Amino acid sequence: MKREQLNIVIVGHVDHGKSTVIGRLLADTNSLPEGKLDTVKQWCKKNARPFEYAFLLDALKDEQTQGITIDTARCFFKTTNRDYIILDAPGHIEFLKNMITGASRAEAALLVIDAKEGIQENSKRHGHMVALLGIRQVSILVNKMDLVGYDYKAFQKIKDEYTDFLEAIHIKPVSFIPISAREGANIVSLSDIMPWYKGLSVLEQVDDFQKSELAIELPFRFPVQDIYKFTASGDNRRIIAGNITTGSLKQGDRVKFLPSGKESVINKIEGFNISEKEYAYAGEAIGVTLTTQVYIKLGELMIKADDKELLVSSYFKANIFWVGKAPMLKHKTYKLKINAAKVNVKLIDIKNVLDASDLSSNQNKKQIDRHDVAECFFETSKPIAFDLANQIETTGRFVIIDNYEIVGGGIILDSIALDESSLQKHIRKREFVWEKSSVTPSERTSVYRHNSKFIIFTGEEPDAKKQICKALERKLFDEGFKVYFLGVANIKHGIDEDISDQFEISDEYIRRLGELARIMTDSGQIFITNLSNPDDFDLEKLKLLNKPNEILVINVGNNNLHTYQVDLNFEENIETKKAVHQVFELLRQNEVILDYVI
Amino acid sequence: MDHLERLEAQSVFILREAFREFKNLVMLWSIGKDSTVLLWLAKKAFFGHVPIPLMHINTNYKIPEMIEYRDSFALKWNLNMIYGLNEKALREKQTFPDGACDRITCCRNLKSEALKHTLSGEWTRYRMDHSLKKYVVDTNREPYTGVIVGVRADEEGSRSKERYFSPRDKKNEWDVGDQPPEFWNQFKTDFAPGTHVRIHPLLDWTELNIWEYIEKEKIPVVSLYFNQGDGKRYRSLGCFPCTNSIVSKSRNVKEIIEELKSGKLSNIAERSGREQDKEDNGLETLRRDGYM
Structure with a gap:
C-alpha cells in the first residue's frame, strides 16, 4: 500500500513565524535527515548566532543574510498517517508571485498570524489569494502566543476579527489554533500553558486535512496538449496526448472538440508499458487514437459529444490577480493561456479593483497595478472553450502572459455578451474615416x-x-x-x-x-x-x-x-x-x- | 490514483509541455537512478519513443560500469545518445585526482564547464551512430536551449527552490530571488529567443518514490546500486575518486525500498557519500554556476 501525500502551503505576513512553524514540525516529528540538522548547527556556530528552527529552511545564502523567505521551498515531512510536502511561501509583498506559485499547488493552507502584531495587510491578501487559488481548507495559526502571555483574550480578538474578514470573501476556516512555534506550544500536542484551548494541535490539524479527491464524477474534460505521429520510428498511430482534468473516458466514447466543434469516436486509449485500457480517469496522462481522421488544433478541449455544459466564447468576466511589474492596461494585447490553448486577449473593462488590506473596492481604476485583485472583462481574439470556475475549477482558470512573462492569473466568473466585438468596432471606425x-x-x-x-x-x-x-x-x-x-x-x-x-x-x-x-x-x-x-x-x-x-x-x-x-x-x-x-x-x-x- | 501514479502523470505532463514548446531540447542522462526514471517517463510520455536527444557529460572518472550500461541501453532503446567532456582539462590534468585542484574546482571543470560548452555546441559532441554501433563526432553544433534535468527537491536545500521550468541567464546562472511564477499547471514556457531553460519533471519525487517507481515499472538500473555480496553498494553515483559506497546489504530494489523506509538510511542524507557537497557551501556554489 503506497502512502498518501498531501501538499500544504504555509502563508502569512512577513516575520509572523512561518519558517519557525515548519522548522518545529520537521524537528519534532524527526523528519530531518541527520546531515541537515548538523549543517545548520555548524552554520550557526560559525556565524555566532543562536540556533533557530527557522534556519532549517533557510537553505540558501540569500535568505540567511536577509532573514526573509524569498521563494517557495518544498519541505518533506511525514507523520504516521501520511507524507507531506510543505510549501513555505514568502510573506514579503515583493515576493507575492512566489507565494502564489507555492499556494497554487496546495490542497490545504496554514495561515500564520502574529498574536502580538495582529492582522497585517498580507494576512488578508494571502487569505484572499488562497480563496482565489481554490484552496478550500484553511487553518489559522495564531503564533507567538508567548509574547502576549498566552492570553485567551488576545487570541479571541484576532479570531473574531479574522473570521469577519474570511466571511466577506466566502471562506470558512477549519480551525484557529493558538501556538508558540518557538516554544513548541500546541505544535505536536496540546500544551498545558494554554489550558483554555481544547482544539487540535497543528500536527493533528495537518493530519485532519482531507485529501482533495480528483473530480472523476464531474463532466469529462481533456485539453489537447499535443498530437504525435512517430512515423520515422515506424509508428503510424496519430495520438492525441494530454491529461484528463476531470471526469472519465471509455474506449468507444463519442467525443467533441471545442471550439472547432468537430466530432469523432475514441478508438483506443494508448500508453506505454501498460495493459489494454478500457477506461481512463481524471488525473491520468494519456493518449487516444480516434476512429476517424479529424483535423483538430492543439489546445482544443475534448469533451463527450453529448455534453452541453462547456462554454465557447470570446468574452468573459473574471477575477484576476496581477503580479506583473508593469500595470495591466486596457486594449493592450496580452497572451492568454487557458487549459492547453493560447490566444491573444485584451482587457476590455475593469469592474472593480479590490484593496486587499481593507477589502474596499475601487470602481474607478483605469488600470490594474501590481498585486491588485480585480474583477474585469476580457475579449479574446478567437473563441475559447472554458468552464465557469465555480462549476469546474480546473477548466475555468487561466494565466496572462506579457512579453514572455506570466504576469497574472485568474478564474472565469461568467461568459458575457457584447453588442459589438472589438473587430466590428474597429471596422466601423475604419470605414467612417476611409x-x-x-x-x-x-x-x-x-x-x-x-x-x-x-x-x-x-x-x-x-x-x-x-x-x-x-x-x-x-x-x-x-x-x-x-x-x-x-x-x-x-x-x-x-x-x-x-x-x-x-x-x-x-x-x-x-x-x-x-x-x-x-x-x-x-x-x-x-x-x-x-x-x-x-x-x-x-x-x-x-x-x-x-x-x-x-x-x-x-x-x-x-x-x-x-x-x-x-x-x-x-x-x-x-x-x-x-x-x-x-x-x-x-x-x-x-x-x-x-x-x-x- | 495513488501517489506514484499522480507523480508519473505530472512528470509526463511536464515532459510533453517541454517537447511542445522547445525546438532544441535535450535530456541529461547521468546514468543514475533519477535520470533513468526520467528516461522511462519520456517513454511513457511519447508512447514508447524517446524523441528527445540524451546527453551525458563524461569526466573519464565515471565508474566504468556506468558507461557500459549507458551504451548498451542507447543501442537497445535506439536512443539519440550524445556525450561531451572537458578534453582540455583532462589533457592538461587539471583535476582533483591529478592533485591539481580541490574537489569543487574539479567538478566545475569536468562537469559544469563541460556541460555548458557541450550544450552550447562550442565543444565537440559525440553522437552514437546506430549503424556503426559507436560514437562519431556530431556535426550538429546548434545550441540546446531547453535542458531536461532529473533533479529532485528533497535532495538538498537549493534544489527545493527550483521551478519546473527554470530560466538561466546567458552565462547559465540561476537567479533564485527572481524566478517566474508557476500557477496551477501553467508554467512559463514562453521565452525570449536565446534564453536557456532547465526543465525539472522530477521535482516532487523523493528518493523513496524513485525506487518504488523502479520496482513498479521494472526499470533496469545499473547494478552499482546493489550489494554484490561484499556488503557495500552505491546510494548516489558519481566519479569514483569522490563517491563512496555505503555499507548496505540490499541486493535488489525491494530491499533498498525496505532499507529506505525503516532501516538506518531513513535518517541519513542521500548525498552523504558525495565528497564535493561537504566543502563550504559546495553544491549551492556549483549550482549557481550551472551545475546540475
Whole structure:
C-alpha cells in the first residue's frame, strides 16, 4: 500500500513565524535527515548566532543574510498517517508571485498570524489569494502566543476579527489554533500553558486535512496538449496526448472538440508499458487514437459529444490577480493561456479593483497595478472553450502572459455578451474615416470589366493550391482583368517579418492580410491568396476585415474547417486546368466577371 | 490514483509541455537512478519513443560500469545518445585526482564547464551512430536551449527552490530571488529567443518514490546500486575518486525500498557519500554556476 501525500502551503505576513512553524514540525516529528540538522548547527556556530528552527529552511545564502523567505521551498515531512510536502511561501509583498506559485499547488493552507502584531495587510491578501487559488481548507495559526502571555483574550480578538474578514470573501476556516512555534506550544500536542484551548494541535490539524479527491464524477474534460505521429520510428498511430482534468473516458466514447466543434469516436486509449485500457480517469496522462481522421488544433478541449455544459466564447468576466511589474492596461494585447490553448486577449473593462488590506473596492481604476485583485472583462481574439470556475475549477482558470512573462492569473466568473466585438468596432471606425477615391467603384467596374473580389484558397496541399492560384492569375490576366496573386512568402518575409518569430502569430497575420485585402479590393482588383490552414474563425475574420467588399473561399483537399461553407470545393488531386475553368465559371455566375461587357 | 501514479502523470505532463514548446531540447542522462526514471517517463510520455536527444557529460572518472550500461541501453532503446567532456582539462590534468585542484574546482571543470560548452555546441559532441554501433563526432553544433534535468527537491536545500521550468541567464546562472511564477499547471514556457531553460519533471519525487517507481515499472538500473555480496553498494553515483559506497546489504530494489523506509538510511542524507557537497557551501556554489 503506497502512502498518501498531501501538499500544504504555509502563508502569512512577513516575520509572523512561518519558517519557525515548519522548522518545529520537521524537528519534532524527526523528519530531518541527520546531515541537515548538523549543517545548520555548524552554520550557526560559525556565524555566532543562536540556533533557530527557522534556519532549517533557510537553505540558501540569500535568505540567511536577509532573514526573509524569498521563494517557495518544498519541505518533506511525514507523520504516521501520511507524507507531506510543505510549501513555505514568502510573506514579503515583493515576493507575492512566489507565494502564489507555492499556494497554487496546495490542497490545504496554514495561515500564520502574529498574536502580538495582529492582522497585517498580507494576512488578508494571502487569505484572499488562497480563496482565489481554490484552496478550500484553511487553518489559522495564531503564533507567538508567548509574547502576549498566552492570553485567551488576545487570541479571541484576532479570531473574531479574522473570521469577519474570511466571511466577506466566502471562506470558512477549519480551525484557529493558538501556538508558540518557538516554544513548541500546541505544535505536536496540546500544551498545558494554554489550558483554555481544547482544539487540535497543528500536527493533528495537518493530519485532519482531507485529501482533495480528483473530480472523476464531474463532466469529462481533456485539453489537447499535443498530437504525435512517430512515423520515422515506424509508428503510424496519430495520438492525441494530454491529461484528463476531470471526469472519465471509455474506449468507444463519442467525443467533441471545442471550439472547432468537430466530432469523432475514441478508438483506443494508448500508453506505454501498460495493459489494454478500457477506461481512463481524471488525473491520468494519456493518449487516444480516434476512429476517424479529424483535423483538430492543439489546445482544443475534448469533451463527450453529448455534453452541453462547456462554454465557447470570446468574452468573459473574471477575477484576476496581477503580479506583473508593469500595470495591466486596457486594449493592450496580452497572451492568454487557458487549459492547453493560447490566444491573444485584451482587457476590455475593469469592474472593480479590490484593496486587499481593507477589502474596499475601487470602481474607478483605469488600470490594474501590481498585486491588485480585480474583477474585469476580457475579449479574446478567437473563441475559447472554458468552464465557469465555480462549476469546474480546473477548466475555468487561466494565466496572462506579457512579453514572455506570466504576469497574472485568474478564474472565469461568467461568459458575457457584447453588442459589438472589438473587430466590428474597429471596422466601423475604419470605414467612417476611409478616404474615398474620386474614381468610384462602378467606374472601375465598367473600365476593368469586372467587380473586385478577395479570393482565398484553403486546404492542406500547398503545392497543388499554389499551382491553381498561379494558373488562375495567368488566365484572368490574359483575359485582360486586373488581378494579383499574393504568395505567402511575400508577406511572411516582408510586412510580417517583425512577427514571424512570435508564438501566436496567426491573429496578427490574419489581421494584416485582411487590411491588405481591403485596400486591394478597394483598388478594384481581383486579389488572390493562399492560406495554409485557416480555421472557421480566421475566415470569418477575413470576411469582416475585407468589408464592405466580398470574399470567395475555394478549398483544395483536406482542411481544418468545420462550419464555414466554402464557395467551391476541389478534391486534392484536381487537374489544374479543370480547377481554373470551374473558378472562372463561378466568377461569371457570381457576376464578378461581367459577361455583357465582353 | 495513488501517489506514484499522480507523480508519473505530472512528470509526463511536464515532459510533453517541454517537447511542445522547445525546438532544441535535450535530456541529461547521468546514468543514475533519477535520470533513468526520467528516461522511462519520456517513454511513457511519447508512447514508447524517446524523441528527445540524451546527453551525458563524461569526466573519464565515471565508474566504468556506468558507461557500459549507458551504451548498451542507447543501442537497445535506439536512443539519440550524445556525450561531451572537458578534453582540455583532462589533457592538461587539471583535476582533483591529478592533485591539481580541490574537489569543487574539479567538478566545475569536468562537469559544469563541460556541460555548458557541450550544450552550447562550442565543444565537440559525440553522437552514437546506430549503424556503426559507436560514437562519431556530431556535426550538429546548434545550441540546446531547453535542458531536461532529473533533479529532485528533497535532495538538498537549493534544489527545493527550483521551478519546473527554470530560466538561466546567458552565462547559465540561476537567479533564485527572481524566478517566474508557476500557477496551477501553467508554467512559463514562453521565452525570449536565446534564453536557456532547465526543465525539472522530477521535482516532487523523493528518493523513496524513485525506487518504488523502479520496482513498479521494472526499470533496469545499473547494478552499482546493489550489494554484490561484499556488503557495500552505491546510494548516489558519481566519479569514483569522490563517491563512496555505503555499507548496505540490499541486493535488489525491494530491499533498498525496505532499507529506505525503516532501516538506518531513513535518517541519513542521500548525498552523504558525495565528497564535493561537504566543502563550504559546495553544491549551492556549483549550482549557481550551472551545475546540475
